[in-house]
Amino acid sequence: MKKMSFTKKTMIALIAGLLVGIGVILLREQLTASGNENIWQTINSILFADITAEGNNQAIGIFYIIGQLFVRALQLVLIPLIFTSIVKAIQHIHDTSMLNKLAKKTFVNFILLSGLALALGTLVGFTAYQLGIFHFTAPSDLTTVSDATTGGNPLNVVLNLIQPNLLATFTSNGSILAVVVLAILIGIGIQTLGSKISILPKLNNEVHDLSMKFLNFVITKVGPIAIFTLLVRTFASYGVQYLQPAIIYMILTVAALFVFALVIMPLVLLFIPKLSPIPYLKKIYKVAVFGFSTSSSAATLPLNMETTSNDLGVDESLVSFVTPLATTLNMTGTAIMQVIATFFIASVAGYSVGGIEIMAIIALAFVGSISTPAAPGAGAILLFTIISGLGFTNPAALAAYTFILAINRPVEMLVTAVNVLDDSISALCIGKSMNMLDESVYNNMEKDLQEENLSVATVIDAVE
Numbered sequence: 001m002k003k004m005s006f007t008k009k010t011m012i013a014l015i016a017g018l019l020v021g022i023g024v025i026l027l028r029e030q031l032t033a034s035g036n037e038n039i040w041q042t043i044n045s046i047l048f049a050d051i052t053a054e055g056n057n058q059a060i061g062i063f064y065i066i067g068q069l070f071v072r073a074l075q076l077v078l079i080p081l082i083f084t085s086i087v088k089a090i091q092h093i094h095d096t097s098m099l100n101k102l103a104k105k106t107f108v109n110f111i112l113l114s115g116l117a118l119a120l121g122t123l124v125g126f127t128a129y130q131l132g133i134f135h136f137t138a139p140s141d142l143t144t145v146s147d148a149t150t151g152g153n154p155l156n157v158v159l160n161l162i163q164p165n166l167l168a169t170f171t172s173n174g175s176i177l178a179v180v181v182l183a184i185l186i187g188i189g190i191q192t193l194g195s196k197i198s199i200l201p202k203l204n205n206e207v208h209d210l211s212m213k214f215l216n217f218v219i220t221k222v223g224p225i226a227i228f229t230l231l232v233r234t235f236a237s238y239g240v241q242y243l244q245p246a247i248i249y250m251i252l253t254v255a256a257l258f259v260f261a262l263v264i265m266p267l268v269l270l271f272i273p274k275l276s277p278i279p280y281l282k283k284i285y286k287v288a289v290f291g292f293s294t295s296s297s298a299a300t301l302p303l304n305m306e307t308t309s310n311d312l313g314v315d316e317s318l319v320s321f322v323t324p325l326a327t328t329l330n331m332t333g334t335a336i337m338q339v340i341a342t343f344f345i346a347s348v349a350g351y352s353v354g355g356i357e358i359m360a361i362i363a364l365a366f367v368g369s370i371s372t373p374a375a376p377g378a379g380a381i382l383l384f385t386i387i388s389g390l391g392f393t394n395p396a397a398l399a400a401y402t403f404i405l406a407i408n409r410p411v412e413m414l415v416t417a418v419n420v421l422d423d424s425i426s427a428l429c430i431g432k433s434m435n436m437l438d439e440s441v442y443n444n445m446e447k448d449l450q451e452e453n454l455s456v457a458t459v460i461d462a463v464e
Helices: 006-033 039-047 060-075 079-088 096-131 166-170 174-196 199-238 242-271 279-295 297-309 316-329 334-350 357-369 378-390 393-405 409-433 437-441 451-462
Strands: none
Touching: 006 039, 006 174, 006 199, 006 393, 039 060, 060 199, 079 174, 079 199, 079 316, 079 409, 096 242, 096 316, 096 334, 096 357, 096 409, 166 174, 166 242, 174 199, 174 316, 242 334, 242 409, 279 297, 279 357, 279 437, 297 409, 316 409, 334 357, 334 409, 357 378, 378 393
């Protein structure tokens, strides 16, 4: 029998977590109503309790431990993966004479797409925040915003782009922005020095491969179990009052992602490179499906490059630069998700959001989206960097963040699909402007289905 795919395992974990979580809620309600609250306390102590919390010295917290080990394992490779991914992407530039022109067009295109994504995410998130549809009554054991320490000046983010020493850059997950800046500088330095430097590029590639191998192992082997435990524990710990705002958050985020993929992206194609979006949508669907299934832009990169070059007609040399770089830096789906999630957390935690906070959210979400590794789970983890930078760190905010982390898997799968689509959009826009797009190939709608299926199967086998 064929081994069950990771996607099937994940969906089973989600459904099982939802059903068991609802069962746990009903059990807790029943035990509490019947005067057997002590039995629930025992169950909670064994399975769900936060063993680091005050008063839980004797708790076991099996589900809590599994979930935290999973999250910490993802955080363990966060910085090396971000750093090596960016350096590796820059190394794809082989023709140095085209570097300035190509880089300028690439980053302008990235900023344009990211700006559109951030605008959409801000519109949806702030509207929901203003309407109060994220609001709910927090559990009594959570402190209010007035009891929590608020964040400092948002402009500290700019100051922290450069750390005072190398070790400070790599020893804290709070230094993500500094890691991005350093990676860009080192990547350009390696490209400039060329053959004069050989050990560092090789070391960077090996660390990247090792980080991806570790991350893939954690995601594929532990991910479904961790998703199940995170979801069940969230239901058990926070109850029904969290379910309604979470569903609204998911619906809004999914709707925004569909609008961006099916409305805004085709309009970009129509007005910038002046291409019909119909051939693009018909040829790129398999890349979106693969990205959705794997929830990894990195895993989808080979298929995306092949489709963008062979089926959409973009010059292979341009694809080899733009697509890998876009896989690391151009995360429009991630930007939309992070902005809406930040407004969700601000709303449920009681924080006030005005003009300065909106600007800070946009800035942090932009930098966070371009520094997100092309791997599952990274977007939800980097969300913590954004809310920390904004000072949204009271217990209610952390509870909302934990809930997002637990239920965000379906959203992240769709986020990845959007992320991989914008990679090919960037290549098309830049290819048309630099006369490196064969429009006859792009507009050719006749496909050999058998060859296409064989091609996809080959890429999937290579990824596996």
